[in-house]
Amino acid sequence: MTETAPGVALRDGIEIRLADGTTVVADARDPAGDVTALTHAHGDHLFGGDPGPVVCSAATADIARARRPEADVAVTTDPRVELVNAGHVAGSRAVVVTDPDDGTRYCYTGDCSTRDRLYLDGFDPPEADVLVVETTYGEPRYRLPPQAAVEGAVVDWLADTADTPVLLFGYSLGRAQKLQVLAERAGRDRVFATEAVRRVNRAMEPHVDATFPVAPYADGVDLRPGDALVLPPSAARRDWVTRLRERHDAPAAGFSGWAVDDSFRYRGGYDVTFALSDHCDFDELNAVVDAVDPERVYTTHGSTDAFADHLVSRGYDARALRANQTSLGEF
Numbered sequence: 001m002t003e004t005a006p007g008v009a010l011r012d013g014i015e016i017r018l019a020d021g022t023t024v025v026a027d028a029r030d031p032a033g034d035v036t037a038l039t040h041a042h043g044d045h046l047f048g049g050d051p052g053p054v055v056c057s058a059a060t061a062d063i064a065r066a067r068r069p070e071a072d073v074a075v076t077t078d079p080r081v082e083l084v085n086a087g088h089v090a091g092s093r094a095v096v097v098t099d100p101d102d103g104t105r106y107c108y109t110g111d112c113s114t115r116d117r118l119y120l121d122g123f124d125p126p127e128a129d130v131l132v133v134e135t136t137y138g139e140p141r142y143r144l145p146p147q148a149a150v151e152g153a154v155v156d157w158l159a160d161t162a163d164t165p166v167l168l169f170g171y172s173l174g175r176a177q178k179l180q181v182l183a184e185r186a187g188r189d190r191v192f193a194t195e196a197v198r199r200v201n202r203a204m205e206p207h208v209d210a211t212f213p214v215a216p217y218a219d220g221v222d223l224r225p226g227d228a229l230v231l232p233p234s235a236a237r238r239d240w241v242t243r244l245r246e247r248h249d250a251p252a253a254g255f256s257g258w259a260v261d262d263s264f265r266y267r268g269g270y271d272v273t274f275a276l277s278d279h280c281d282f283d284e285l286n287a288v289v290d291a292v293d294p295e296r297v298y299t300t301h302g303s304t305d306a307f308a309d310h311l312v313s314r315g316y317d318a319r320a321l322r323a324n325q326t327s328l329g330e331f
Contacts, residue, residue: 114284150276177197193217
C-alpha cells in the first residue's frame, strides 16, 4: 500500500485519509490535516495552540476556550463529517466521516459512554465500515457497577458524613460537575470548587440541563461541618490539601472507573473511592463494537492490544493503532 491509500493512522491525533487524499485529523495537539475535528475538551485530546477552523460541538468550543483562553476556536462544519453524541462529557462527540468517492464510513468514538448519567445522554453508536474505538477499560477486570447504584452510594456516603467537611476529587471537566450535582442531592448546603472547575461550570451551563451554583474556594475560606470541596485529582497530594485534611479531619473521596481496582485508593491517598466513570467499561465497549458492526476495528487510548486481541477472538478484524505507522492502507 502507498502512503496515499485511504484508511486510518495514529500520528498527531487520529488521521483518516479519504480516497482523494483529503485528511481529517481528530484530537491532534498540533492539527495538520485538511479538516480538523475535536471530540471533546479534555486536555489529552485538546489542541495546544491555534487549530484554525474546528469541526466540534458548540459546547466543546466554549469549554475549550474556558480551559485554553489563548485558543481562538472557530467552529466549522464539513459535509463529510458528522458529529454524534458520545456521552462522555458535556459536548463530547464521536466523529463519523463518509468518503464521498467510495461511501466508506469511518467512526472515531473519541472517549465515550453508553450510560445515561445525570444530565448526559449515553452514546448511541452509529453503523460504520471502520471503527476507531477508545479502550480505556478494554480488559475484563474493568466492569463497572450499575450507574444508579454508584450514584446512590455516593449520595448515601455524603449524607452519612454530613457532620464533617469532605474533599471530593474528580476531573475538572466531567466528574467535578457530577459531584456538585450529587452533593446538592445529598443535602450539602455549601459546596465549593476551585476556579478551574468553576470556569468549566460556566462554559457548560448553557449546554446542559443542570446548574452548578458552587462557591469559589480560595485561601481564607473556613470549611465547616457539612461543606463539600470539589478538587481535581492532581491536588490530592499537595501540601495545602494535606494540611486542609488534617485541620478539619476531612475525609477525601476519589471518583473514577479505576476505583474498581483497590490500588486506585492507595495511589491517590483517598479514604474512600467510588467507581464513577465517564467511559464505557469492558462489556459496554463490546456492545459498542457490536452495534457499529464494522468490517474493521482499530483500538486506541488504553488497553489497545488486549481489546484488539479479544475482538479477534470474537471474529472481528481488529488491531491496535500504532503511532506513526508507515502505511495508511488499512481498509
